[in-house]
Amino acid sequence: MxxxxxxxxxxxxxxxxxxxxxxxxxxxxxxxxxxxxxxxxxxxxxxxxxxxxxxxxxxxxxxxxxxxxxxxxxxxxxxxxxxxxxxxxxxxxxxxxxxxxxxxVVGRLLVEDWNTTAIRHVEKTGPRRVASFVRCTKPVGDASPSPSGNGGRRLPSKLRARRAGSTEAQPAYASWSVGELGRASRGLFGVHWAFRRLTVADLEAAARGSAFWEIGAGWALAAPESDARFEVAWLETREEDAGDLFRSLVDLAIGSGAESIGIWIPSTHWITRLARGLGFETALMHVYAREI
Ligand SMILES: CC(C)(COP(=O)(O)OP(=O)(O)OC[C@H]1O[C@@H](n2cnc3c(N)ncnc32)[C@H](O)[C@@H]1OP(=O)(O)O)[C@@H](O)C(=O)NCCC(=O)NCCS
Known part of the structure; x- marks a missing residue:
């Protein structure tokens, strides 16, 4: 009461x-x-x-x-x-x-799928669920159970990540906006554990900060964090390329000396299944939003 x-x-x-x-x-x-x-x-x-x-x-x-x-x-x-x-x-x-x-003009928050009490509190006070994301994590490098760091037998990626320049920002944003991942994300991306609207300027800023990667026909925002974690805040890919894109990101993480990798993906069946198949632990979370 x-x-x-x-x-x-x-x-x-x-x-x-x-x-x-x-x-x-x-x-x-x-x-x-x-x-x-x-x-x-x-x-x-x-x-x-x-x-x-x-x-x-x-x-x-x-x-x-x-x-x-x-x-x-x-x-x-x-x-x-x-x-x-x-x-x-x-x-x-x-x-x-x-x-x-x-x-x-808008306020958002994140609730983990298991937290039914918090979901109950949030849903009865107004905010609506607008998107669901999956937090994918796994140890890599020396911290990995597999010495090679890719979970089980390590398959080399067919794709090699290369640093993307600012001119890539517009095509990457356009591809994501109309693609399955951008639509499932409802235009949002993860800034650590907070979500806000992605803009072309974010991708341009990441390019200047060496955190914007072109991987085959896809892209990612990815950089090492201070706690020996390699963080992938955003990615754009298609189902047929996603396995190699994930493997390239793990290669980048290992190359950076990180002990673990964390990747945010929108909750989409095929990409979640892929992440699990590559040995990632996955946790489902929901973004709620309400106008202010
Ligand atoms: C989530 C939380 C902040 C909600 O705070 P609150 O002031 O208790 O919220 P409400 O009074 O709206 O209660 C929400 C639901 O909690 C449940 N609840 C009721 N009494 C409860 C109790 N004594 N203990 C735990 N949960 C209870 C009920 O399902 C209630 O909904 P209902 O009354 O409509 O059935 C609080 O439970 C909490 O601190 N949880 C731990 C931290 C957490 O999970 N934070 C949210 C992270 S997103």
Whole structure:
């Protein structure tokens, strides 16, 4: 049952209370308390808490502007003993007001397919599911169970990735926009664990940053991250080329010295099956969106 609750902007002194009630959010723990202080320092991010009578946080949520008009909600957490009372909705309403004032016209968020409680909360408060993505991960190189790093017997890719220049941005974007992957993505791509609209300018910027690759008749945005992970934020390919494109990306990951590779793909039957066949672990997630 919904109850009146006080929400206010978060402050640094809320950190211990948030760390307390988020310690066991998921089987692996939680990340929110670790990033909380950094979020408070950012101009593009706003953190809200719901508090009890003693002004102690019992829930938290955050929103970030990913572009001038796109907001991204994350870190919805309610202390276990306060769940089921509509508190997360109060926090998200306050985040939405901030996002509106910051210029956002749409707000989005990501929910994992297994998280039925969060899906229930989100669907009853307004946002609609607009796209589904699959997070594909596997160890590579020395960290791989197979010494060759490609899962089982390693098949060399017939395609070799080469760095794409800015002039490739327009044809890559056009191909993706009309192709199956772009349509399934609803125009969105993953910026780490947040999704926003892909633009030609994003591909041009990636070209300048050496993160835009041409692989056969396809393309990818891919670069090593600081945690020994090789991250593929976006790709465009066709079913007949996809196996070789994936193998080329694994080759790039190994060449970069990464220990693992993470790839975002839109949830499409053939590409998910392909990723599993190549030894990737896959996790289904849904992007929800609501106008602001
Ligand atoms: C998801 C979460 C933020 C929802 O917060 P909330 O304030 O409890 O949301 P609601 O009150 O709208 O309840 C949502 C659903 O939780 C379930 N629920 C009810 N009581 C509950 C309880 N005591 N404990 C757990 N879940 C409960 C119900 O299915 C409820 O929907 P319903 O009342 O319409 O049947 C909260 O469950 C949470 O912190 N979960 C762990 C972190 C997480 O998964 N965050 C979302 C990441 S996308």
């Amino acid at each position: 919904a109850r009146a609750v006080i929400v206010r902007p978060a402050r640094l002194s809320d950190q211990p209370a948030i760390a307390g009630f988020t310690r066991e959010t998921f089987t692996w723990g939680d990340y929110v308390a670790d990033v909380f202080e950094g979020w408070l320092d950012r101009d593009d991010t706003h953190v809200i808490v719901a508090v009890d009578e003693a002004d102690r946080p019992i829930a938290v949520g955050a929103v970030r502007m990913l572009s001038p008009m796109e907001a991204w909600y994350s870190a919805a957490r309610v202390a276990p003993e306060h769940r089921g009372q509509g508190i997360a909705a109060e926090v998200s309403a306050s985040l939405r007001t901030w996002a509106r004032n910051a210029g956002a």
